[in-house]
Amino acid sequence: MPNKSRSTTLDARIILLGFGLNVLAFPLFYQTGEILCLLGLSATALLLERHFHRAVMLCGQFLVFYLLAFSGAQIVIRNPASLFGMELTLVGVLGQRVIPVLGYVYILSRISSGEFMSVLLRIKLPKSVAIGIASLFRFIPALGETFVAMRRASLFRGDGFRLQSILLHPARSSQYYLLPFLSRLSRIADDLAAALATRGVGMGGTATCVRDLGAKARDYAAFAVLLWFYGALLLWRYL
Numbered sequence: 001m002p003n004k005s006r007s008t009t010l011d012a013r014i015i016l017l018g019f020g021l022n023v024l025a026f027p028l029f030y031q032t033g034e035i036l037c038l039l040g041l042s043a044t045a046l047l048l049e050r051h052f053h054r055a056v057m058l059c060g061q062f063l064v065f066y067l068l069a070f071s072g073a074q075i076v077i078r079n080p081a082s083l084f085g086m087e088l089t090l091v092g093v094l095g096q097r098v099i100p101v102l103g104y105v106y107i108l109s110r111i112s113s114g115e116f117m118s119v120l121l122r123i124k125l126p127k128s129v130a131i132g133i134a135s136l137f138r139f140i141p142a143l144g145e146t147f148v149a150m151r152r153a154s155l156f157r158g159d160g161f162r163l164q165s166i167l168l169h170p171a172r173s174s175q176y177y178l179l180p181f182l183s184r185l186s187r188i189a190d191d192l193a194a195a196l197a198t199r200g201v202g203m204g205g206t207a208t209c210v211r212d213l214g215a216k217a218r219d220y221a222a223f224a225v226l227l228w229f230y231g232a233l234l235l236w237r238y239l
Contacts, residue, residue, distance in 0.1 A: 009048045011219040012111055012119040014226070018045060019104035021230055026097055032066075034233060035096050041229065042103030049107050058103050065095030109140040139189070146184045 008015065022038055029035065039062055046055035069092025075085030108116070113134050120130035 008107065008111060009050070009218075010045070010222050011215050012108070012116065013123055013215075014219050014222045015045060015104055015107050016119070016123075017223070018042070018226055019101065019108065021226065022101045022104060025230070025233075026101075029233060029237060030093075030097070032096075034237065035100065037229070037233065038100040039103075041226075042100040045107060046103050049110075051106065051110075054106055055103070058099060061102075062096060062099045065092045065099065068092030069096065105137070105140060109137045111137070113138050142191075143185070146181065150181060150184075 018041065022042065025038060029038065039059070043055045043058055046052075046058065069089050072085045072088030072090070072092055075082050076089060079085065111119075116134045116137065117130055120133055121127065125133070
């Protein structure tokens, strides 16, 4: 029986490379133009994987953090001793730096655990490391679904899951939100462990995959673009 086509447009190893390079670039590139270039790469990867809505959301989130940093900087200019302005600027700057990474995280978290495990093993990662990484990325969407479910339940109760209620009533908020959230996370971890065990992850033998994970011409082109792009950024930044 012929293998199925892979679930991603680009080779998952290219997406992993983009994710790793973006993480490594975190302490190196901090100017707005440089971060915009990283955001463009991340949004392009989302568009290639047909996550159009997520790409728009990513750009919108970046804009929100940019405005936060700009507003905080204006407050600090008017009042250099303003702690609120400094905190607002810090949140905005850190948010801008993190947003480009989240595009790759979203794509990787949508790959099935079996396919993702096969990809990780093909790049010669130790099986224990591959299991941990695959579990982490499968945990991310479950985490988001849990947060959304808790927020809907809080709206149904009438307390709204608002930042104001968390700040004004931290003890009650921890009772309503934090404890159920941690309990739910524990159950999700158990479910993920059971799912991986059912698929034979961690057992002896060679892992196989029914999908064709071989690289194609577009993958080599994306690999060349990534290397050229980050090389150009490094030359422009440090020469």
